[in-house]
Every structure is written in C-alpha cells, then in structure tokens.
Amino acid sequence: xxxxxxxxxxxxxxxxxxxxxxAIFYYFFIKAALIHQLDKNLKxxxxxxxxxxxxxxxxxxxxxxxxxxxxxxxxxxQKINRRFSSIDIFNxxxxxNVSYRQLEFPxxxxxxxxxxxxxxxxVETEDLIKLILKITLGMVLILxxxxxxxxxxxxxxxxxxFNTTLQQIKQFNLSGRNNINLEQSKITEFTExxxxxxxxxxxxxxxxxxxxxxxxNASHEIQTPLAIIKSKLELLSQSENLKEEQMNTxxxxxxxxxxxxxxxxxxxxxxxxxxxQFRESEEVNISILINKHLSNYEELIAAKLITIKKNIxxxxxxxxxxxxxxxxxxxLITNAIKHxxxxxxxxxxxxxxxxxISNTGIPLECDPSELFERFKKDxxxxxxxxxxxxxxxxxxxxxxYRINYNYSDLLHTTSINFWL
Amino acid sequence: MKILIIxxxxxxxxxxxxxxxxxxxxxxxxxTFDKALEKTELYDYDCILLDITLPGGSGLEILRELKANNKxxxxxxxxxxxxxxxxxxxxTLGADDYLxxxxxxxxxxxxxxxxxxxxxxxxxSLLKFHSISIxxxxxxxxxxxxxxxxxxxxxxxxxxxVSNKKRVISKNAIAEHxxxxxxxxxxxxxxxxxxxxxxxxIDAGNADYIKSVxxxxxxxxx
Numbered sequence: 001x002x003x004x005x006x007x008x009x010x011x012x013x014x015x016x017x018x019x020x021x022x023a024i025f026y027y028f029f030i031k032a033a034l035i036h037q038l039d040k041n042l043k044x045x046x047x048x049x050x051x052x053x054x055x056x057x058x059x060x061x062x063x064x065x066x067x068x069x070x071x072x073x074x075x076x077x078q079k080i081n082r083r084f085s086s087i088d089i090f091n092x093x094x095x096x097n098v099s100y101r102q103l104e105f106p107x108x109x110x111x112x113x114x115x116x117x118x119x120x121x122x123v124e125t126e127d128l129i130k131l132i133l134k135i136t137l138g139m140v141l142i143l144x145x146x147x148x149x150x151x152x153x154x155x156x157x158x159x160x161x162f163n164t165t166l167q168q169i170k171q172f173n174l175s176g177r178n179n180i181n182l183e184q185s186k187i188t189e190f191t192e193x194x195x196x197x198x199x200x201x202x203x204x205x206x207x208x209x210x211x212x213x214x215x216x217n218a219s220h221e222i223q224t225p226l227a228i229i230k231s232k233l234e235l236l237s238q239s240e241n242l243k244e245e246q247m248n249t250x251x252x253x254x255x256x257x258x259x260x261x262x263x264x265x266x267x268x269x270x271x272x273x274x275x276x277q278f279r280e281s282e283e284v285n286i287s288i289l290i291n292k293h294l295s296n297y298e299e300l301i302a303a304k305l306i307t308i309k310k311n312i313x314x315x316x317x318x319x320x321x322x323x324x325x326x327x328x329x330x331x332l333i334t335n336a337i338k339h340x341x342x343x344x345x346x347x348x349x350x351x352x353x354x355x356x357i358s359n360t361g362i363p364l365e366c367d368p369s370e371l372f373e374r375f376k377k378d379x380x381x382x383x384x385x386x387x388x389x390x391x392x393x394x395x396x397x398x399x400x401y402r403i404n405y406n407y408s409d410l411l412h413t414t415s416i417n418f419w420l
Numbered sequence: 421m422k423i424l425i426i427x428x429x430x431x432x433x434x435x436x437x438x439x440x441x442x443x444x445x446x447x448x449x450x451x452t453f454d455k456a457l458e459k460t461e462l463y464d465y466d467c468i469l470l471d472i473t474l475p476g477g478s479g480l481e482i483l484r485e486l487k488a489n490n491k492x493x494x495x496x497x498x499x500x501x502x503x504x505x506x507x508x509x510x511x512t513l514g515a516d517d518y519l520x521x522x523x524x525x526x527x528x529x530x531x532x533x534x535x536x537x538x539x540x541x542x543x544x545s546l547l548k549f550h551s552i553s554i555x556x557x558x559x560x561x562x563x564x565x566x567x568x569x570x571x572x573x574x575x576x577x578x579x580x581x582v583s584n585k586k587r588v589i590s591k592n593a594i595a596e597h598x599x600x601x602x603x604x605x606x607x608x609x610x611x612x613x614x615x616x617x618x619x620x621x622i623d624a625g626n627a628d629y630i631k632s633v634x635x636x637x638x639x640x641x642x
Contacts, residue, residue, distance in 0.1 A: 223500040224429055227522035231435035234525045237588045237636050238442070247635040251590070254636075258592050261522045262601065297599065299573050303612050330600070 004155055008147055015143055023136040027129055034125040035101060039084055042103040045070070045118045053109055067121035069100075075115040080106035086122070098123060161185035165194055172201060174208045212271060219268045226261045233257065266387040269327070270374075273394045278321040286316045287350060289325060293333045294348075305343045312350040318418060320399055328395045331388045332357050332414060339412070347411070358413040368405050421445045421536060424465045426456040426482065427498065428474050432521075436469065439525040440532070442587070453477035460486055460493070466539065467494040467532050470515070472506050480509055487514045494535035498523065524593035530583040549582050550642060551626060563624040573598050574617045581630065581640035590637040614638060 049070075052060045062070040082105040088097040099122035107114050161183045168180045180201050182194040233254045237247070272278065290312060294301070301308060318325065336346045336359035344360035364371070372393040375386040392414075396403040402417040423445045427433040430451060437447040448465075450456035453476030460468065460482060468486075472479040483495060497510040500521040507518045516535045519528060537545060537556050547554040551564045559575060561568045570578065580597050581589070594610050618630045631639045 220500055223521045224432070227500065228429065228431045228435065230522045231432060231439070231525050234590070235435055235438055237590070237633075238439075244634050247633065251635045251637075254590055255592065257522075265520075265601070299571065299613065300599065300609050303609055 004151060004159070008151060012144060012147060016140055019136055019140050019143075023133060026132050026136075030132065031125065031129060034128065035086075035122075038101040038120050038122070038125070039103070041120060042084070042101065042118050046103055046105055046116070049116060049118075050107060053107055057110060059107075059109055059114065067123070069117075069119045071117040071119075073115040073117065075106070075113050077113070078115070080104070080113070080115050082106070087119075089119075099126065158187070161187065161190040162193070165190070165197060169197060169201075174205065212275060216268065216271050216275070219264050219271070222264050223261070226257060226264065229257050230254070230261070263387070266391060269391060270387070270394055273324070273391075273398055276398075278324050278398075281319050281321050283317045284320055284322055284325040286318055286325065286329070286355065287312050287314050289329045290333070290348060290350060293329050297333060297337055300337055301346070304337065304340060306337065306340055307343075307345050309345060309347045312348060313352065316350050316352055318399075324395050324398070328392055331392050335359075335388055335414075336412075345411075353419045354415060354417055356413060356415040358411040360410055361412050363410075364407060364412070368407065371405055372403070421466045422463070423447050423532065424456075424459055424463075424468045424493075425449045426469060426474065426479060427451065427471045429471075436525065436528065439529065439587075443529060443533075443585075445532075451475075453479075453482070456482055457485060460491065461489070464491065465493045466536050467496060469528075469532075470495055470497050470510075472497060472499040472510070480506070480513060483510065483513045483515055492539065494532075494539045496528075496531055496535055498528070524590065524596065526580070526584045526587060526589045526593045527597055529587075530580050530597065533583040547579070547582055549585065549629075549640075552578075552582075552621070554579060554582060563621070563626060566624065568620060568624050570617070570620065573613060574620070577613055577617055578621075581638075584640065586639065586641045588633045588636050588639050592637075594637065 045068075049060060059072050062072055064070065082103075085102050085104070087100050087102050089100055090096075091098045100119040101122055102117055102119045105116050107116055164183045168182065172180055180198060182198060185191050185194065233250055237250050237254070242250070294308065294310075332355075333346075336357050339361045340346065340359045341361055345358075346360075347356075347358040349356040372389050374390045393403055396416055404415050404417075406413050421444065423440060425433045425436050425447055427436070427449070428451045433449045433451065437449060440447050445466075448459065450459050453474045456474065456479075470479045470483060479497065479499075483497075486493060486495065495510075495515040495517075497506070497515045497518045498521060499506050499510075499518070507520075510518055516538070517531050519531055534556075537547070545555060545557040547556055552561065552568075553563075554561050556579070561570055561575065561578060576598060577594065580594065591610055594614075598610070598613070614630060614632075618628065621630070622628055627642065629640050629642060631641060633639050
C-alpha cells in the first residue's frame with residue numbers, strides 16, 4: 001500500500017468519525033438550545049395568560065394556530081403540577097405525527113381551577129437539525145473530493161523529488177559508473193534524504209574503487225613472487241640426481257603455482273574489464289577469429305575424436321576490443337573441447353546477430369543459472385578454475401550482448417545474441 | 421651471445437641468469453633504471469630482457485633511448501603488469517616480443533632464441549641438433565638432408581625442444597607454448613603429440629632424443 005493511500009485512508013476515516021461525532025453533538029446541543037428557547041417562549045405565553053386573568057378575572061380567547069395552540073381545561077380539585085413536556089399529536093390533515101413542546105400549568109379564575117396547556121410546534125427545530133445533518137454530510141463529501149484532488153494533482157507533484165530519487169537509487173550501478181544526479185527540492189525531508197543518499201552512494205563508490213584498486217594491486221604484487229617461485233622450481237627440476245619422489249614433489253608444487261598464477265591472471269582480467277580498461281575497439285572479424293581458434297586446437301579436437309559441425313557466415317564483424325574478442329572466442333571454444341566427451345560433437349553457428357556453440361557432454365549437476373558465477377564448477381575438479389564462463393559473461397555484459405545457456409538433447413548450448 | 425637482464429627483482433634475475441647460462445649465453449644483470457641505461461649505452465647485447473616497472477623510471481623509457489640511438493639489440497619485455505597498454509606501447513616502440521610474468525623459463529629461453537635467430541638471420545636461420553636441421557624461415561625440418569614432414573604443432577614442439585636442449589621441460593610449459601593459456605588442465609593431450617614426434621624422429625633414423633622425466637615432463641637430449 002502506498003504511503004499516500006495509507007495516509008489518506010487514516011485521514012478520511014478520522015475526519016468522518018470526527019464529523020459524525022460533532023454532528024451528534026450538534027444535534028443534541030442545538031436541540032437542547034432550541035427547546036430551551038421554546039420553553040422560554042412558552043413562559044412568556046404563560047405570563048401573558050396569567051396577567052390577562054389577573055386583570056380581567058376571566059380566561060382569554062385560546063389561540064389556535066398551526067404552530068401555537070392553547071387549551072383551557074376546567075379541572076375541578078385535581079392537583080396540577082406545572083411542567084414542560086414534548087408530545088406528538090397526530091395531524092389529520094397531513095396524516096403524520098407532529099412534535100410539540102407543551103407547558104402545563106394551573107390557574108384560578110373566579111375560584112375555579114383550570115388546567116392551561118400551551119403548545120408550540122417543534123417542526124422548525126427538526127428542520128434545523130435536518131439541515132445540520134445535510135451540511136455535515138455535504139462537508140464529508142467535499143472533504144473526500146478535496147482529498148482526492150489534492151492526491152491527484154498536488155501530492156504527486158509534491159512527492160516527485162522522492163520518486164526521482166527512488167528511480168535513481170534503483171538504477172544505481174557501481175560498476176556502471178552512473179553517478180546519482182538528485183533533483184533539488186524545497187522540502188526539508190527530501191533534501192535530507194537526497195543528501196543522505198548522495199553521501200551513501202559516494203561512500204559506496206569510494207569503497208568499491210578502493211577494493212577494486214586493492215584487488216588489482218594485490219594481484220599485480222602477487223605476480224612477482226609467483227614468478228620467482230616458478231623460476232626457482234624450474235631451476236630445481238634441472239638438477240641432476242633428483243629422486244623420483246623429489247621430482248613428484250617439485251611437480252606438485254609447480255602445478256599448484258601454475259594454477260595460482262592463472263587464477264590470479266583471470267582475476268586481474270575480470271577486474272580490468274570491470275574497470276573499463278579495454279576501451280580501444282575496432283572491427284573484429286568474428287568468423288576469422290573462430291576459424292583461427294578451431295585450427296589452433298585441431299590436434300586436441302582430433303585427439304578426442306570430436307566432430308566439428310560448422311555453420312559460420314563469412315565476415316561477421318563486431319565492433320569490440322580485439323583482446324576481449326580473442327578471450328571470448330577462445331574461452332567458448334576451449335570450454336566446448338574440454339567439457340566434451342570422446343567422439344563427441346561441437347556445433348558452431350555464427351550469423352550476423354548470433355553466435356551459438358553447442359557441445360556434447362555429461363549433463364550439468366548444478367543449476368544452469370549459477371553457471372556464469374565466479375568459481376562455479378559443475379564438478380569439483382581441481383583442473384578447472386571456474387572463471388572461464390564468468391569472464392565470458394563479463395565480456396558480453398561489457399558490450400550489451402545477451403548470453404544464454406541451455407541443455408537439451410544431450411547438447412550444452414551457449415548462445416550469444418549480439419543485438420538486443 | 422650476450423644478454424642483459426634488466427629486472428629489479430634480484431631472485432628472479434638470478435634464476436633467469438642461471439637458466440640462460442646453461443644455454444651458453446653470457447648474462448649481465450641491471451637492477452635499476454640508471455644502471456640499465458648506462459649498460460645499454462656502453463655495450464651491445466644480442467637480447468635485452470626488459471622489465472617495465474623499475475626503480476628510478478620506466479623500462480619503456482630505456483626502449484625509447486635504444487631506438488633513438490639506433491641500437492640493434494633485440495628487446496623482450498617481461499612485465500608483471502600483463503597490461504595491454506604496456507604490450508601495445510612496447511611493441512610499437514620497437515620491442516621484439518612481450519612475455520608477462522610469471523613465465524616458464526623454458527618459454528623465455530625459446531623466445532630469446534627466436535629473437536636472436538631473427539636478428540642475425542643472415543645465413544643463420546638454420547638450427548642444428550645432430551643430424552636434425554631446422555630451417556626457421558621456411559619452417560622446414562630435415563634429417564640427414566632428407567625432409568621430414570611434421571604437423572604445425574609438431575614443428576613448434578621440436579623447435580621448443582631444440583631451444584631448450586638438455587633441460588627438463590614441464591608438461592604445463594609445453595601445453596602453454598602450443599595452445600596458449602586457455603587450455604589449462606589438459607596436459608594429457610601433449611602425450612599424443614610427444615609420442616608422434618618421437619616416432620617420426622626415430623623413423624627418420626635418429627636416436628631417441630625425447631626422454632620423459634618421471635613426474636615432471638620431458639627432456640630433449642642425446
């Protein structure tokens with residue numbers, strides 16, 4: 001639920017409750033006030049009647065209007081208390097009950113007791129109360145419409161800086177280098193939010209840069225000691241009189257060192273692609289590149305008795321960095337060879353907008369979506385670094401190519417769409 | 421053959437020097453920018469191994485000086501930076517080759533041999549080992565003056581062996597030399613190649629020069 005709708009809902013409910021409560025309060029208050037006023041009028045009438053009796057020693061003519069009626073009833077010795085009351089009288093003309101306020105009091109006229117009834121109509125009062133109710137309902141309606149309009153036109157505008165900021169945060173991408181450009185706002189909260197967001201993103205970018213630089217520097221620094229270890233081992237292996245056991249030990253260390261240095265080089269490569277260090281781009285003929293790599297590995301392909309099915313369009317050219325193009329194609333082809341089975345098949349299809357490399361192989365054991373992650377290996381094999389496909393993915397991302405993997409009919413297929 | 425090793429890492433330059441001395445090269449070492457500049461100005465070398473990051477300056481500066489003075493020394497850049505920029509810059513400035521650290525000493529030795537062959541190819545493009553002769557320009561091999569047919573990879577393998585005679589060469593170094601970095605972990609492949617080359621050489625009347633060194637790799641020796 002949006003903050004706005006939540007706020008509006010609370011607002012509307014509270015307002016309606018308050019308005020209804022005040023309507024009820026009004027109703028009773030105004031009713032009491034009006035009845036008090038009626039009672040006062042009735043007292044005036046009472047005084048007029050008693051004054052008239054004092055002066056003339058007889059009863060006046062009873063008035064009988066629609067909204068004021070008087071009744072004089074001889075009442076003998078009956079004890080009569082002076083009292084106000086509200087009564088309903090059936091009106092024969094309109095066939096409805098009409099409310100009246102009535103004052104009942106005794107008078108003595110020439111020794112005879114009369115009960116005097118003075119009634120005043122309450123219709124006006126009821127009309128007034130109805131009016132109040134209408135006004136209240138009207139106000140509720142106006143309030144709802146106003147809130148809707150405010151919401152529709154004003155609040156959306158008011159929240160615009162917030163939405164802009166939100167959009168920017170969503171699009172924020174550390175490696176993409178798109179800095180956040182926040183809109184100026186006159187609202188304190190949004191200014192503060194923007195301020196906090198820019199401080200945060202700057203700090204994150206800085207940390208990211210630092211980590212990247214650290215990785216790059218560390219990797220470079222590691223190369224030199226690795227070079228020393230490697231060269232010393234190579235020298236050591238040249239010594240005469242080495243026992244077989246010692247040779248084996250040297251070989252193990254040597255191989256581990258090799259793996260370490262390749263791992264390191266792959267990490268440097270990934271960092272460099274991240275750092276946009278392969279800026280130069282030129283037209284690279286992918287068709288030639290694929291054929292070149294296939295012929296480079298032809299002995300390996302022959303040794304595994306792999307059949308190559310080529311469907312390569314001539315002169316497919318992409319505008320990209322030559323080194324990255326080499327790495328991309330070499331990685332895909334070596335993968336298809338390495339993870340192939342004996343007497344397997346490699347199918348390569350290249351068109352102007354798509355490169356598709358399929359190879360036979362044992363089904364994956366891991367989730368295909370994790371395949372492009374760093375250090376993801378299908379089977380724990382020490383020979384593979386698990387960085388090849390994440391390098392491929394990184395290069396594709398760099399140029400906005402879409403890469404896909406799927407497995408069907410015993411074929412692992414990696415496809416790259418050049419145009420989106 | 422005189423070689424200058426410009427490298428600030430003492431241990432590494434020592435290893436290189438030790439390995440290369442076995443190939444009958446005379447090695448000198450310069451570990452700072454100034455020393456390197458001094459040596460390159462005073463003497464001529466058949467090949468200079470040039471590290472780019474040096475105390476006191478950039479190796480590329482030394483390369484510029486060499487070319488400005490029309491020196492004919494072969495230059496092989498060895499850099500830990502493995503950076504494309506350095507490679508491109510170095511090669512456009514006139515370096516003969518580029519090798520990134522860490523490298524196999526056998527690979528280094530083969531690259532140096534190739535540079536020196538190219539530098540003095542006037543009548544010297546023929547590489548000999550007993551009755552085997554390799555024409556590195558035409559890329560042809562003959563045994564006792566009879567041509568020996570080799571595949572491209574077999575030829576590269578033989579050349580690599582001859583450039584590293586009497587040395588134990590690891591399987592990794594051979595695999596990397598033949599197929600590049602991307603074929604890691606497939607050293608078993610090279611066994612087939614070695615077997616084929618060995619058979620062809622023996623069939624042509626040679627002794628079995630390729631000895632397998634248990635655990636490590638192979639050795640080309642008589």
